[in-house]
Amino acid sequence: MSGTFLGMPAFPRAAAESTGDARLRANLRHATRTIRDKRARAVAELPDWQRLRAAGAAVKDRTLRHLDHYLEQLERAVTEAGGTVHWAADAAEANRIVTGLVLATGEREAVKVKSMATQETGLNAALEKAGIRAYETDLAELIVQLGDDLPSHILVPAIHRNRGEIRDIFRERMGQWGRPAPDGLTDRPAELAEAARLHLREKFLRARVAISGANFMVAETGTLVVVESEGNGRMCLTLPETLISVVGIEKVVPTWQDLEIFLQLLPRSSTAERMNPYTSMWTGTTDGDGPRDFHLVLLDNGRTDALADAVGRQALRCIRCSACLNVCPVYERAGGHAYGSAYPGPIGAILTPQLRGVTSPLDASLPYASSLCGACYDVCPVAINIPEVLVHLRERVVEGGEVTVRGTRTRIRPARGHAAERAAMRAAGWAFGHPRLLRAGQRLAGRARRLQPRRLPLPGPGRAWSATRDLPPLPAEPFRDWWQRTRGDRQAPEGRADRADRAGPEEERERGESP
Template sequence: MSVTYLGMPPFPEAAETSTRDERLRGNLRHATRTIRNKRAGAVAELADWSALRTAGAQVKDRTLRHLDHYLEQLEASVTAAGGTVHWAVDAREANQIVTRLVRETGEREVVKVKSMATQEIGLNEALARAGISAYETDLAELIVQLGDDHPSHILVPAIHRNRGEIRDIFRKRMGRWGRPAPEGLSDRPAELAEAARLHLREKFLNAKVGISGANFMVAESGTLVVVESEGNGRMCLTLPETLISVVGIEKVVPTWRDLEVFLQLLPRSSTAERMNPYTSTWTGTTDSDGPRDFHLVLLDNGRTDTLADRVGRQTLRCIRCSACLNVCPVYERAGGHAYGSPYPGPIGAILTPQLDSMETGLDASLPYASSLCGACYEMCPVAIDIPEVLVHLRERVVQGGTATVRGQRTTVRPAKGHAAERAAMRAASWTFDHPRVLRTGEGFAARARRLMPRRLPGPGRAWTDTRDVPQVPAESFRDWWRRTRGPSASAPAGDSTTGADGTGQREDTR
């Protein structure tokens, strides 16, 4: 499905390396805290933010429940407006469609608007194999592309780079892709932006084909929407003769009235602005205005499978604002590359495994890339309960179970390496169901507490590599209860051990 980057190790291995990079952690800490603080001020301006958040979640849920209807309505609207709709079941099919469409134009270069969907399917690499060069025009995406790098943030893909690194990338690499960087380029933001503007202007003026994603698609009119801060996206959407948009099927909204809700939620949650500086909309084609040919590629690539999961489907509400990344303590320390996917952070930890059907070691590790602190849920503008989905996916990793994979209900086997965890959980469950055994175990642990090691052996070693074994109290709660309340006192709730009368019945404590 091409959701994860090839050759990426599981999250713990990648994070072990990235967390030791002090410069990376410094860049991330400064950037995420700055964005987070600005967002708090922008959200505080709206007295009805909570109601907007609820409305956004409800619109998304209603759309997902009737997704087939709205997608067919979207197709009819786009076609009526002069566009052509293509359906792609997976990354391979989407790449084949886009490659064919570009070849039919006779061009060998395309310009691109920042697009998470095209990163997800590896479109740039697929085009390169076909002899077609794709040029990223978003400033941060340009930095990533010139540096032979991967994005590390949804909103700010080059968040892991500082100004000095960007200057060096421009000096060394810009000339290979087109107009070189000016002589004596410094790391001043204004000079870096001007170098990028001059470099990209040549691409815009020469390009005949543009490729985009979309933040939203309006079913009732067939309109696509891109929001951005630089204006480069608008150049890609209006100057080329052919425009190809690759969009996930979950991005559809029923009406313009529904769109209005998200145009309030998205800018405040992402860039901490009341409105995005550039909100571009296009509907099909128009004579002598904009591209002559418009193609919409509707991408599934695991989204229908995710929709079939009653707990996991809320992930498809995501509007790619990145608010969850900016508040996540794990992301702030590990960085986006550790997630091995175009979708980093908390949302990536639940989206990537579902789109990928939990088929790799990386997928199985991502649901554990969280402390379950819940900050991501509090920040999410469409109220995705990310901790709930993380726990749900962890259960699938450890226990396996029934899931939808490529449209078929399938029994998923547990991931490798969790046999000891399953055995421990079964033993704990049995013990908690037998209070006499639990009490005996508590007494033994209390007597042996001085012998308790600081690190566990065997499979438990991985758990204690990052945390201490909790200290065992000298006295269990049940023993304390009987000592302080007397043997005739009512047993605490949940204690069904033998009572004072020897009957083994628990007294009524209501």
């Protein structure tokens, strides 16, 4: 991978550019809508979906609360089964460990199964520096790698490319990486898949080192699970002599039986299938079948910082299905690159700022990359309340406060650029705490509504907010006055009800609340 997310602009700037790209928007609209309806049908087949979802969340939460215990159990089981376990506190250390392991084999190339963890650590660039060529073998990752591009979706990293663009990339670039695209390649998906099969087969057959991630790790047995569709995963997991798996520490589940929950939740949420075509499970090494050497690299890289946040921690339940991306109105319009991270979309907006912190302008902008519509929460197979975490992280950005950074508790200062928001929220909080004054202000505004401008002409940094939003029209009568007058009866003529009777309890309640 030559692309990098480093130094990307904050979300609003990146999104302002990407939303103007008509082709990108058409590609995303087409792909996300296709999968949205299919997912809904696959989920509707299981009448106990909500119970599975609750069980998935509960198992993950409990595992996280005892993560130290389960990781040590996993380490023992993997070691007993013939594997070697390594621990990486951060991305640089993970990359160093993997590079060292590859160099030790004497090989200078490796085949890779699509892995979010190694996207996150930027492993391919680190390998390249050490003179090791990593070949991505997932079709979409191959498209991204050949196109010198960045991934934009968790499941389908090349979702921003349509079939015509993919054909062009294959025609122009495959030859530089190995077997060229067949002559006369068209944009039919079956032909494009065939071109990838031919191009990669040569690499699979000669590969001696493979690098993967994993979807799940079973603590009690030491079993790793990789869920895939194409068979490139099976090729990498079984043909080479050395297998190196880089896996986030939150991917552990306690028992073999727990897989019954996640193997039902994941395929239906991600590719909308009853079951994905191939699932590989292996426990250490097996004589004569598969790699002789198996290394597991357990990756922290900010996960323990997220764990320290009782609200934000639920992001670590994520099983990387990408259902939240596919339903998100912001993702559909802005595209994945605007999120500036291996994890785009709603889950990225809560995961990235926790893994990397909110000190850079990009990371501080991510919790705002949402309309808080909640569609992501509805479809999440492990019930991550993404809107709740977004609001929580917005508060952190605006107010600052205590966070954990690389294991150390520290206070961060309020982000710059949110002073106007803080002042507005403080004023609103004061007004809502003084209902009588609020009512007087609302009545006054109602009477003066003819003078209302279409937009709020805020000066300075506030303009960024006001310039893109029309003010809602002021009503002639505040809601509370209307309610007291009519009790919600739309037919009630003005002034019908007894005024003294209505005002009584309300005034009393207000007095009771006021300090």
